[in-house]
Amino acid sequence: MNIFLIIIDLLELIGGVMIAFMVIKVHDRIVEEYRIDRKVVKVVKREHLVTFTGIGCLTLSFILRMIYYLFL
Numbered sequence: 001m002n003i004f005l006i007i008i009d010l011l012e013l014i015g016g017v018m019i020a021f022m023v024i025k026v027h028d029r030i031v032e033e034y035r036i037d038r039k040v041v042k043v044v045k046r047e048h049l050v051t052f053t054g055i056g057c058l059t060l061s062f063i064l065r066m067i068y069y070l071f072l
Helices: 003-033 038-071
Strands: none
Touching: 003 038
16 A cells, blocks of 8 residues: 555545536536526536546545555
8 A cells, every 4th residue: 555646546536526626616606607598508417427527436446545545
């Protein structure tokens, strides 16, 4: 087990999640402040789903990597 690899993976996870949440906040602000049609709102909601799926994938990847580092 190398503690530096764990720290690198943890920082990568935190950075990816922070970027994803900022994208969601920007989309929410655009929807609130600008008058856009329903078609665009649907696209933004779909992008939210994809973003949350990406956060889930990053988190799962981190957990699996930690299991590998610590137990295998």
